[in-house]
Amino acid sequence: MEHVKKTGELYIYKCHFGLNEAIMPLYSYGSLTGYLMMGQAVIGTYRNYSEIIEKSKEYFQDKEILKKYITEITILNEEQVYAFANICDVCAKYISLTNRIQAKHDHLAQEVKHYIIANYNKQITIEELCSYFFCSRGTLLNHFKSKYNTTIHQCLLDYRLKKATELLINDELNVKEIAYFCGFEDPNYFSKVFKKRYGRSPLEFKNNINQ
Numbered sequence: 001m002e003h004v005k006k007t008g009e010l011y012i013y014k015c016h017f018g019l020n021e022a023i024m025p026l027y028s029y030g031s032l033t034g035y036l037m038m039g040q041a042v043i044g045t046y047r048n049y050s051e052i053i054e055k056s057k058e059y060f061q062d063k064e065i066l067k068k069y070i071t072e073i074t075i076l077n078e079e080q081v082y083a084f085a086n087i088c089d090v091c092a093k094y095i096s097l098t099n100r101i102q103a104k105h106d107h108l109a110q111e112v113k114h115y116i117i118a119n120y121n122k123q124i125t126i127e128e129l130c131s132y133f134f135c136s137r138g139t140l141l142n143h144f145k146s147k148y149n150t151t152i153h154q155c156l157l158d159y160r161l162k163k164a165t166e167l168l169i170n171d172e173l174n175v176k177e178i179a180y181f182c183g184f185e186d187p188n189y190f191s192k193v194f195k196k197r198y199g200r201s202p203l204e205f206k207n208n209i210n211q
Contacts, residue, residue, distance in 0.1 A: 001023065004023050004024070004025050005032060008025055010023075010024050010085060010088075010092075012081065012082065012085050015039075016055070017055050018048070018051050018055055019041065020040065021037060021039030021040050021041075022081070022084075022088060023036070023037045024038075025092065025096070036088055041074050041075070041081055041084075043075075043077065043081055044075065045075065046075065048075070049067075049071055049073075052070050052073075108140070109143045109148060111133065112129060112152065115133075116152070116159060120156060120159050120160050120163060120183055121163075121182055121183045122183060126140065140152070156183075161182075161197055161198075164202065165198070165205070167181065167182070168202060169206075175190075178190075178202065
């Protein structure tokens, strides 16, 4: 693990019993979160069993049971081990790129907020968030409310309105285009919640800025 932590790459090694294993790093939102491991296998022929039995015998009183366990371990050639390890490495990279490692509860709310900020202009539902973060609806809502003292829906709405004001100030897009760009499916609803928040319609806000 220390080796993989330093290199960030797949590592195939032989353990102190002579068994071959592989380990790959797992990342979540750019941070090393865990490891995916593959093992154990024997590279070589049946003769390698003797070496493993010799290194393991001090841990077993019953030599016949030890021999039974050892001879049940799969024997592979080196190309097969690397092929399997590379498949696991691809899986590890997929898990990392899609952030599919289950978020720890103490970081769940923070990761949900990061997700909202990164995807505010898309349609986001509680069901999708539960699926993405591998948690229940209750866990998701309770942890977010506890940390930020607001709901996920309100947080998303607040951020969309904030981005809308930035676009109204700095962009040449019209109100309808800004509504869609910020994730509002209905421009009329956008205008309604915007006026409720800022005391004026998006168009009035935009015209007042440009005067």
